[in-house]
Amino acid sequence: MTIPAIRATGLRKQFRSTDGTEVLAVDDVDLTVHPGEIVAFLGPNGAGKTTTVDMLLGLTRPDAGTIEVYGTTPAEAVRQGRVSAVMQTGGLLNDFTVQETVRAIAALHGRSDRVEVVLERARLTELAGRRVEACSGGEQQRLKFALALLPDPDLVVLDEPTTGMDVGSRQEFWRTMRADAAAGRTIVFATHYLAEADEFAQRTVLMARGRIVHDAATADVRAAYGGRTLTFRPPAEVVDPDGIDADWLARVHAALEPLGVTDVDVSAASLESAFLALTTELEGATR
Ligand SMILES: Nc1ncnc2c1ncn2[C@@H]1O[C@H](COP(=O)(O)OP(=O)(O)OP(=O)(O)O)[C@@H](O)[C@H]1O
Known part of the structure; x- marks a missing residue:
């Protein structure tokens, strides 16, 4: 039997907000993702998507429940280079060029051999000499994607990767991602955009108020929620x-x-x- 890419059971995470009230960000989440799946986490603001992704990457420890990535702890999977991420926040150094950035992080991973490959994969080869601060938002996201590919991970986690991109950059980003998924990587991404889940994910996990409210093939989710709506303009x-x-x-x-x-x-x-x-x-x- 193959080991799941992700196996989470009974995941729970609570935060205390600044006014002292408790926020249950993730509430009893069970989730299994198999190798090669492309899964969208869809939900409104505050649904618990980022908190779930953070636990998946070992950045946040669950209060209850267990989470395994390829049969080991998230932190260990990250250490082994089996999982990497493109996060919403996270700095790039403005003064570095695209290539210098990739080279520096590749050296940290001990994967200097992959610099050219990931630049090519993220379609950044022609921008290699451009300073990060001169790159558009979409190009910077592609650079983060290139960095995430350096360890040649089995699982890539993307937290709202296209936020702030215009329609053209978004399409371009997903074209790149799709090609990579076709090469066999498991991809999990959080998004607000129904259209992104629809176009890209085979499976959609809908989250609301910390819980998974629907988890099915994207086409089935669309059928369940995408009933036609008739609108009209009153006189x-x-x-x-x-x-x-x-x-x-x-x-x-x-x-x-x-x-x-x-x-x-x-x-x-x-x-x-x-x-x-x-x-x-x-x-x-x-x-
Ligand atoms: N460090 C924290 N301290 C306090 N509350 C937090 C913290 N992190 C998240 N929360 C709260 O937990 C809930 C879930 O947040 P989370 O960021 O996981 O949602 P999300 O689905 O990713 O939302 P968004 O789409 O806005 O990024 C929210 O109510 C949020 O305010």
Whole structure:
């Protein structure tokens, strides 16, 4: 039987916040990830994704439960170079060039032989001479990815790796990652972006308030949560800055109920929907 890349049981982590209240960041999490899987950790702010990832890397000790990475402790797996990470925070030295950065960390790992390989893999060869401070956010993330690949790890853990990247850089980053996954690495990444989980992960673990609320093939999660939503724009005369005219809304409810429509919800447009509406309108206008 192959040893799981990750086996966590009953993981629990509590923090005391500055005002003295206890926050249960991770609450009884069980998780097994097999070698070669690509798993997304998806959840809103504060769901417990980063805390779980930190425990996976041996950066935070669980209050209860056990966690093993390739059959050993996370700290030992990191020492053996079997797991490495691209974290949200974490410094790069601005004055170094891309290549100097990779060389310095490669020397620490005793893997100077891998400098060229990881530069190539992260598609940084052409930027090798550029100073870190002159690199874009996306390029700096790719540099962190190159550093994570230095020990030739079996498992790469990415904590919101594309935060701050524009759409183009994000796509480019995932292209690079996908190629690497195809070469057989296990990849676990935390993200806010449903689209990233959808496009990249075979399996999605949904977290909320410290717990795993759904863990399934990404296509199944999409089927469970991605039901179609019908939205419409009410006539301008029933809308004012405080909301929609209550009588008019009651008439909408009454009209929709016989059609089997439930969960009618009035909300301010999200940025995403506003962006979509705007771009659709713009496209229409330029056609
Ligand atoms: N060092 C800490 N001290 C106190 N509370 C903490 C600490 N680290 C995390 N928390 C709290 O634990 C909860 C889970 O945080 P965590 O960072 O794991 O969530 P997350 O899902 O990664 O969120 P985000 O998407 O915002 O990064 C939050 O309520 C957070 O405020």
